[in-house]
Amino acid sequence: MKSKKGKRGKSEVVRFCPVCGSREIVLDSSYSGIFKCKNCGYRASIFPSTKKKKAQLKIQEMAFVLLAFAILASFVLLFFARFQYLSIAKQAEKIREEKAIAMLHGIASLPELSCSSSSICIDKGKLEVINKSDTIKNNYKELWKSSNIKSIVIETKTKTYVVYESSDIGNFQTYLTYVPVCNHYCEFAKIKIKLILPENA
Structure with missing residues (x-):
């Protein structure tokens, strides 16, 4: 075959x-x-x-x-990873913002700063005292430092009060709100808080 x-x-x-x-x-x-x-x-x-x-x-x-x-x-994988990273970064920023707002309201409610009345305001006389007293500032120093706070500043039209300032270096972001500062009369002031950002933020 x-x-x-x-x-x-x-x-x-x-x-x-x-x-x-x-x-x-x-x-x-x-x-x-x-x-x-x-x-x-x-x-x-x-x-x-x-x-x-x-x-x-x-x-x-x-x-x-x-x-x-x-x-x-x-x-496609790079695009997806980038999208996920931006989404996580946005969520982290939102959490930081909510934390900062809560801190700002908490600072305004401190017994060493708040008015004796039930209304939410800062006593200008107490503000003058804490601005000059390192002892009062040191009482909250560890708390504010552990909360990654760089500085706390209250600004009126005529004066700037430094409630707390850290020597830590790094990137930070500023958040602010308005609160009345009262003595014989009331005026609106800015409370500014600077939060130290994580290294990868």
């Missing part, structure tokens, strides 16, 4: 430039029967050639497709 011979893979003739090695060889439209290298411009009627099996071409095409897919997947 005659054995069936397996079909050999079809091959493709591939020309290449003897000058630069490029495989981008095309027929020169200016001259009949002349080939031209698109890379370096070399012209000749005969270019060296080699045979390349279609199976090899398909393997290379598949490799390029897989590479393109891997690059696309990398971009």
Whole structure:
């Protein structure tokens, strides 16, 4: 019995430039029967050639497709990671803001600062005392330091009172609110608090 011979893979003739090695060889439209290298411009009627099996071409095409897919997947993952990072950063900023607002209201309600009446206000006389007294400031120093507070400042139209200031360095963000400061009369003042930000914020 005659054995069936397996079909050999079809091959493709591939020309290449003897000058630069490029495989981008095309027929020169200016001259009949002349080939031209698109890379370096070399012209000749005969270019060296080699045979390349279609199976090899398909393997290379598949490799390029897989590479393109891997690059696309990398971009998608980077975009998703960036989106997640921004979302987490936004949530962290919201938490810091809520914490700062709570601190500002808490500072205005301190017995050493608040008015004796039930209304929320700062006693100007007490503010003058705490501004000059390191003893009172030191009572809250550890608490404010552990809360990552850089400084607490109360500003009226005529004067700035430094309630607390830390020597810590780093990035910080300022939050503020308004509260009445009263003595014989009341005026609105700004309470500014600077929070030290985490290193990765």
